[in-house]
Amino acid sequence: MCASLGLMICAILTAGWVDTPPADPLRMFGDYSAPVFSMFSAIFAFLALSSRLTEPAGRPMTLLTSGLSLFLLLLAAVLPAVTDLHMHEAAIPAVAGACLMIQRSAGIALLPARGDRSGLPEAAGSVGLAAGTGSLWLALDPAVFPIAFATALLLSWPCLFDGINAFADRVFYRAAAAAGARDLAPGAFPAVTRARHILVDKAAIMSGPDLMVSNVMAFNNEPRTLLAVAASAEAHATHPVAHALRQLAVQWRVALRTPDRYEPxxxxxxxxxxxxxxxxxxxxxLLKRLQIDSFTADAIARSLEADGKTVLRVAVGGRVVGVLGLEGTLRQDAGVAGRALRNEGLEPWLHTNDSLKTRQALADMLGMKTPADAVPGETAADTSLRLFEPGECLVLSLSADRQALELFEAAPSVPERDDEVRPIAVSDCEDIGAFPALKALASRRDQLALRARRTLLALWAGCGVLGATGLLSIFVAPIVFGAALAALLLYARISVAGAFPAPRRNQESQ
Incomplete structure (x- = not known):
């Protein structure tokens, strides 16, 4: 980048616009010194971008900028031969072409493109403005054509546009970390902004990973016998229910046996x-699928399920012999988090494989909704895709090691791909409030990006028009570039501080 800037200065000194004594020794290429120095300046700027061309993000805008820069360099070489323009006038497009590449290289270095916005429609508007300007001046005064065309194109070029969203994300990453959300994926904020629902897995709202067996109700045998059968069947299982059964068996001093076969x-x-x-x-x-009658057990289970407990039927030899009631401690702030999510525009839903009555009881406690047509054994991700369109629902679940909460964007599984689905955000188990805060930050981030895009487009369009009329010269291009960066930083400070709160969505529309 330093070499490119140095060559640009040489091009300006040798173009004849600045009368300085050191300029004569630099004219080693004669009258073509300014275009040649501009060409080398553009080449060095392009080399700085060459490593980025392997990445899809930013490549369309970079290739278009490179093509236009090459066009301006060729235009500068052709103009003296086909017109009566002096070389110092014909060199203006070459210098503008070099400036285009330098600005693009600096823009990519400062605001790396993420790829969700290419900037090509805005660039097409800039090309249209420059082409209209050039056509008009060709008809009025051909001598002004290269200056007006190159200046309008350079000053209106949206060199930072495809990096605005990535800049907005970077601004809010620190705010999200302060709220408790970490390890945000590149598309986390757009995904949270799009979502209108969040499916909360039951394990994510428990105060701890452990369940407790609260009821051991045997029909014809002693409760100890029922516990021994159930805990022995789950002797080597690793899920929370198995842990709870074995823990109670230890407390009751019940001897366990090893099952001959275990099929979860x-x-x-x-x-x-x-x-x-x-x-x-x-x-x-499960009992219905295995054609085991559970009428008596169902009648007993209803009172336990009304209290939000998980109820398991125990059958031996095809006959139900008892009922087990298990419960865990809900997080004290789970209900508060549910209300906070709703206030931020996310409708919370509870996912659990418990019976309908248990689901409804828990959902009422937490102020959440629960799917009425739950499919037995269905995962939270599958439920979200069945109930909502892709992108409309997020899934909040407990991590596999049960040490963190993970937020996922529900997406259809692709059989051809073996990639592990990764969360878009993670928090500690005690920081469930990080996700309502993340939704609020995502809304502010969206407002920042929108206002920044509008402001920068207005800045570039205005400067392009002024350049086309001759009121601004190409020498103000660095000032316009700096003004665009200053506008982004100003919006970032105001937006993080909350001066751009997102408009509240109409809850009835959801």
Whole structure:
């Protein structure tokens, strides 16, 4: 970049616009010194961008800028031969072409493009303005054509446009970290802005990973016998229900056996072979699928489910022998987080594989909604895709190591890809309030990007028009570039401070 700027200065000194003694020794290429120095300046600026061309983000704008820069350099070389323009007048497009490449290189270095906005429509407007200007001056005064055309194109060129969103993200990353959200993915803020619903997995709103067995209700045997059968069937399982059963077995000093076979049914329960008999622990859906009558157990379970407890039926040899009630401690701030999410425009939904009555009881406690047509064993991601359009719903769940909360953007699975779905944001388990704050920050970030785009487009368009009329020269291009950066920084400070609050959405429309 320093070499490119140095060559640009040489081009200006040798163009004849500035009468300085040191300029004569620099005219090593004679009358073509200014275009040649401009050409080398553009080449060095392009080399600084060459490593970025392998990345899709920013490549369209960079290639278009390079093409226009080459066109201006060729125009400067052709004009003296086909017109009566002096070389110092014909050199203006060459200097403008070099400036285009320098500004693009500096813009990419300061605001790396992310790729969601190419800037090509805005660039097309700049080209249209310059072409209209050139055509008009060709008809009125051909001698003014190269100056007006090059100046209008340079001053109206949106060199920073495709980096505005990435800049807005970077500004708000620190604010999100202060609110408790970390490890934000590149598209986290746009994903949160688009979403209108959030599906909260039950594990994410529990105060800890452990469940507690609160009810052991045996029909024909002692509760200890029922616990021994259930805990033995789950002797080697690793899910929270198995841990709770084994923990109570230790407290009751119940001896456990090892099952001969264990087949988990995710979201439904498990089937084990213990002492030659089939033991089933699970929901009514699992028992119904295995054609086991659970009418008596269902009647007993209703009162437990009304309290928001997880109820498991235990069947041995095809007959239900008891009911287990399990419960965990809900986070005290879970209900507050649900209201905060709704205030920020996200409708919270509760996902759990419990029975409908248990789901409704928990949802009422937390002020959330629950899907009425839940599919047994369905994951939170599958539920969100079944209920909502892609991009409309986020999923909040507990991490696999149960040490963090993870926010995902629900998207259809692609069988051909083995890539692991990664969260767009993560927080500590105690920072569930980070996600309502993230939604608020995403709205402010969206306002920042929108206002910045409008302001910069107005700045570039105004300067382009002034350059086309001759009121501004190409020498103000660095000033326009600096003014664009200053506008971005000013909007960033105001937006983070909350001076651009996002308009409240009409809750009835959601």
């Amino acid at each position: 049914e995710p979201g439904l329960g498990a089937v084990a072979l213990l002492g030659g008999q089939t033991v089933v622990l699970g929901t009514p859906d």
